[in-house]
Amino acid sequence: MRICESAAEAVEGIEDGSTVLIGGFGMAGMPVELIDALIEQGATDLTVVSNNAGNGDTGLAALLAKGRVRKMVCSFPRQHDSWVFDGLYREGRIELELVPQGNLGERMRAAGAGIGAFFSPTGVGTPLAEGKETREIDGRTYVLELPIKGDVALVGAHRADRMGNVVYRKTARNFGPVMATAATTTIVQVREVVEIGDLDPEQVVTPSIYVDRVVAV
Amino acid sequence: MRICESAAEAVEGIEDGSTVLIGGFGMAGMPVELIDALIEQGATDLTVVSNNAGNGDTGLAALLAKGRVRKMVCSFPRQHDSWVFDGLYREGRIELELVPQGNLGERMRAAGAGIGAFFSPTGVGTPLAEGKETREIDGRTYVLELPIKGDVALVGAHRADRMGNVVYRKTARNFGPVMATAATTTIVQVREVVEIGDLDPEQVVTPSIYVDRVVAV
Amino acid sequence: MSSAALTKDEMAARVARDIPYGAYVNLGIGQPTLVADHLDADAGVVLHTENGMLNMGRAAVGDEVDPDLTNAGKQPVTELPGSSYFDSAESFAMMRGGHLDVCVLGAFQVSAGGDIANWHTGAPDAIPAVGGAMDLAIGAKQVFVMMTLFAKDGSPKLVPSCTYPLTGVGCVARVYTEVAVFDLTPDGVVVLDTFGTTYDELAERLDVPLTQG
Amino acid sequence: MSSAALTKDEMAARVARDIPYGAYVNLGIGQPTLVADHLDADAGVVLHTENGMLNMGRAAVGDEVDPDLTNAGKQPVTELPGSSYFDSAESFAMMRGGHLDVCVLGAFQVSAGGDIANWHTGAPDAIPAVGGAMDLAIGAKQVFVMMTLFAKDGSPKLVPSCTYPLTGVGCVARVYTEVAVFDLTPDGVVVLDTFGTTYDELAERLDVPLTQG
Numbered sequence: 001m002r003i004c005e006s007a008a009e010a011v012e013g014i015e016d017g018s019t020v021l022i023g024g025f026g027m028a029g030m031p032v033e034l035i036d037a038l039i040e041q042g043a044t045d046l047t048v049v050s051n052n053a054g055n056g057d058t059g060l061a062a063l064l065a066k067g068r069v070r071k072m073v074c075s076f077p078r079q080h081d082s083w084v085f086d087g088l089y090r091e092g093r094i095e096l097e098l099v100p101q102g103n104l105g106e107r108m109r110a111a112g113a114g115i116g117a118f119f120s121p122t123g124v125g126t127p128l129a130e131g132k133e134t135r136e137i138d139g140r141t142y143v144l145e146l147p148i149k150g151d152v153a154l155v156g157a158h159r160a161d162r163m164g165n166v167v168y169r170k171t172a173r174n175f176g177p178v179m180a181t182a183a184t185t186t187i188v189q190v191r192e193v194v195e196i197g198d199l200d201p202e203q204v205v206t207p208s209i210y211v212d213r214v215v216a217v
Numbered sequence: 218m219r220i221c222e223s224a225a226e227a228v229e230g231i232e233d234g235s236t237v238l239i240g241g242f243g244m245a246g247m248p249v250e251l252i253d254a255l256i257e258q259g260a261t262d263l264t265v266v267s268n269n270a271g272n273g274d275t276g277l278a279a280l281l282a283k284g285r286v287r288k289m290v291c292s293f294p295r296q297h298d299s300w301v302f303d304g305l306y307r308e309g310r311i312e313l314e315l316v317p318q319g320n321l322g323e324r325m326r327a328a329g330a331g332i333g334a335f336f337s338p339t340g341v342g343t344p345l346a347e348g349k350e351t352r353e354i355d356g357r358t359y360v361l362e363l364p365i366k367g368d369v370a371l372v373g374a375h376r377a378d379r380m381g382n383v384v385y386r387k388t389a390r391n392f393g394p395v396m397a398t399a400a401t402t403t404i405v406q407v408r409e410v411v412e413i414g415d416l417d418p419e420q421v422v423t424p425s426i427y428v429d430r431v432v433a434v
Numbered sequence: 435m436s437s438a439a440l441t442k443d444e445m446a447a448r449v450a451r452d453i454p455y456g457a458y459v460n461l462g463i464g465q466p467t468l469v470a471d472h473l474d475a476d477a478g479v480v481l482h483t484e485n486g487m488l489n490m491g492r493a494a495v496g497d498e499v500d501p502d503l504t505n506a507g508k509q510p511v512t513e514l515p516g517s518s519y520f521d522s523a524e525s526f527a528m529m530r531g532g533h534l535d536v537c538v539l540g541a542f543q544v545s546a547g548g549d550i551a552n553w554h555t556g557a558p559d560a561i562p563a564v565g566g567a568m569d570l571a572i573g574a575k576q577v578f579v580m581m582t583l584f585a586k587d588g589s590p591k592l593v594p595s596c597t598y599p600l601t602g603v604g605c606v607a608r609v610y611t612e613v614a615v616f617d618l619t620p621d622g623v624v625v626l627d628t629f630g631t632t633y634d635e636l637a638e639r640l641d642v643p644l645t646q647g
Numbered sequence: 648m649s650s651a652a653l654t655k656d657e658m659a660a661r662v663a664r665d666i667p668y669g670a671y672v673n674l675g676i677g678q679p680t681l682v683a684d685h686l687d688a689d690a691g692v693v694l695h696t697e698n699g700m701l702n703m704g705r706a707a708v709g710d711e712v713d714p715d716l717t718n719a720g721k722q723p724v725t726e727l728p729g730s731s732y733f734d735s736a737e738s739f740a741m742m743r744g745g746h747l748d749v750c751v752l753g754a755f756q757v758s759a760g761g762d763i764a765n766w767h768t769g770a771p772d773a774i775p776a777v778g779g780a781m782d783l784a785i786g787a788k789q790v791f792v793m794m795t796l797f798a799k800d801g802s803p804k805l806v807p808s809c810t811y812p813l814t815g816v817g818c819v820a821r822v823y824t825e826v827a828v829f830d831l832t833p834d835g836v837v838v839l840d841t842f843g844t845t846y847d848e849l850a851e852r853l854d855v856p857l858t859q860g
Contacts, residue, residue, distance in 0.1 A: 102526030102569035114743030116336035116359035142333035197728030204731035319739030319782035331530030414515030421518035
């Protein structure tokens with residue numbers, strides 16, 4: 001675990017072609033400063049996994065606008081302010097894997113928890129399950145879903161201690177905790193880094209074992 | 218959600234032949250008063266799912282001693298003070314399904330989360346995977362595991378509010394939160410019931426949606 | 435039978451009336467959100483939002499607005515006493531595990547057998563987006579749909595079989611429209627209530643067999 | 648080569664020496680627990696206990712004893728600053744997902760190919776109990792085994808193939824014994840260190856091919 005002095009330091013070494021998990025539901029929990037640093041850092045040909053596909057012209061939308069993302073894996077790209085993604089998609093300049101939101105979270109949880117695959121109740125009989133293995137178990141039909149593992153996770157959180165224990169705030173928690181478990185390198189931006197012992201051990205949401213780098217922004 | 222006046226009221230209606238999930242790792246988090254009330258209530262022919270198979274002569278061990286349990290599903294029955302279970306098992310008076318602890322937790326999580334089955338990394342190539350379906354995924358072999366669903370969960374926790382939000386204390390948390398999600402009726406004993414609004418929403422571990430009855434003991 | 439078709443607010447009120455005391459409820463984006471305005475505080479209904487919260491309060495105004503506290507539509511909201519926060523995996527585990535009592539969804543089409551289509555028109559230039567719709571469709575003990583009964587071109591949206599891409603199969607329990615409420619049962623579609631129309635008029639305009647409730 | 652076989656404490660110290668700075672470590676029940684006594688506070692090692700805690704402290708004494716705070720052996724322990732608590736599903740997800748750097752297990756037998764048997768003797772009257780052993784065996788980046796090299800009857804416990812029921816397949820990286828440390832590599836068993844014995848003596852007493860490290 002490393003406390004970084006800057007967002008630039010926090011995103012060092014992210015390679016071209018990486019799969020990057022990016023937290024946030026809309027702008028709540030989106031690690032805007034880490035994304036800005038990633039744009040500056042220059043990694044390209046990325047696969048980005050995030051619930052949405054960017055809002056307005058900042059954060060994830062800015063990364064998309066720079067042409068750094070080959071493929072989006074998300075549940076809800078189409079929003080009133082998703083014009084950057086919309087344009088790229090209509091021009092055929094970005095690939096989209098659309099995943100029901102519950103499968104998105106559960107597939108990342110599976111990656112973090114060592115589950116090889118799981119039978120999901122969601123999407124059965126719909127176009128999003130086409131071509132996927134199904135199985136009836138105990139009278140109900142399920143679709144087999146595979147883990148989504150990241151090379152890197154970029155997570156926006158509230159506070160971290162110097163060991164890397166992390167707490168979130170309200171609904172900005174969303175995908176952060178599960179993404180933190182699912183990536184080889186988990187990078188967390190927080191509003192404040194506190195001393196070891198300053199977080200109540202009962203309240204830690206992402207334990208330090210999952211966290212590789214922390215930066216206060 | 219009902220706040221019960223007594224442990225006896227809390228265990229009302231548990232039927233013969235039920236599958237009962239019982240929290241605790243050893244005595245930490247074991248809902249002793251609920252188990253005592255269940256003994257008094259009289260339900261029998263039970264399948265009990267719990268990490269251990271009772272310690273000393275109280276709690277789960279007392280339920281076993283009364284002959285109310287047809288089958289134990291657990292990871293670690295053999296302890297220095299598990300004489301009640303040991304005796305029943307050697308006399309062939311109780312059935313045992315031994316489950317690796319991680320599969321035990323994950324199978325209950327699957328039940329609570331609507332997962333039909335999952336490929337687990339644990340137990341591959343061991344006697345506990347014999348007869349189970351295996352599959353190689355991405356170069357690693359996994360064993361297919363099915364959900365464990367309870368009719369009832371008996372959970373020992375620290376505090377609850379009057380809506381049924383629950384917090385635990387230290388390592389007494391263990392199986393409580395996952396069992397609370399996996400049963401049709403979840404019954405929680407706590408040391409203290411507090412008013413709605415007295416628990417910090419960020420700190421709630423078992424949200425009220427999972428809880429059917431609460432009793433302070 | 436009422437004398438006029440319901441307004442959106444009246445439809446929302448009608449849905450709210452059918453939500454049992456103490457229920458855990460998810461209201462989908464769009465029209466279903468209106469239902470919240472018709473739930474009395476003493477109905478004990480707890481609202482779930484897919485982005486990770488139980489006991490969500492009303493829309494935030496003025497100083498209450500907090501960018502860390504939004505609903506599934508990404509609008510600022512408030513919290514009520516007794517709320518809880520959790521991550522997305524837990525939030526969807528809650529749905530998918532069948533812990534919600536009711537969810538209310540909008541729809542393009544619902545079939546007599548309870549299939550729902552509400553995520554994609556299938557138009558070739560449309561950008562597909564599903565969000566939590568498929569999880570909600572299969573994840574609540576009862577799924578209510580709230581929609582107009584007829585599309586702009588006059589074609590019915592309660593159909594023998596959906597022509598739009600499906601969201602979920604056989605999962606809708608009840609359909610609330612401006613002119614009628616329908617129960618979808620294993621024995622067929624039952625008309626529970628009509629507003630500004632008659633059972634016979636409905637039977638004529640719809641392609642699905644109806645029963646009078 | 649040391650001049651005498653190691654005591655249990657010396658073995659524990661030898662294991663502790665090989666745990667990297669800042670590692671997340673699970674110490675199995677029994678002998679591996681001793682390793683904790685040999686980890687310096689400035690080694691930055693964080694101990695995981697399967698019953699739901701990171702950064703567990705030493706055994707609790709006197710007033711520190713709290714029935715809500717125990718280790719995997721159900722003994723009272725303490726917490727260190729920076730600890731965290733979580734439920735059993737999360738605790739095992741942490742293991743099974745490969746997030747622990749090292750786990751140290753006892754064993755009845757280890758095979759040259761890294762199989763481990765440590766949960767069941769296979770005796771017909773034994774009450775089987777597995778606990779978290781199978782999860783730990785497959786769940787850490789590196790699995791260390793700490794055991795005596797020979798059983799009470801003199802038979803080796805590092806064997807060509809385990810005869811006891813297996814706990815995990817091909818998962819052990821290193822074996823620490825009172826007379827030698829072995830690396831289990833894809834190319835075979837490498838003797839890293841000997842204590843009170845020689846490479847040649849080991850090669851004679853063991854049925855597995857050895858390489859001098």
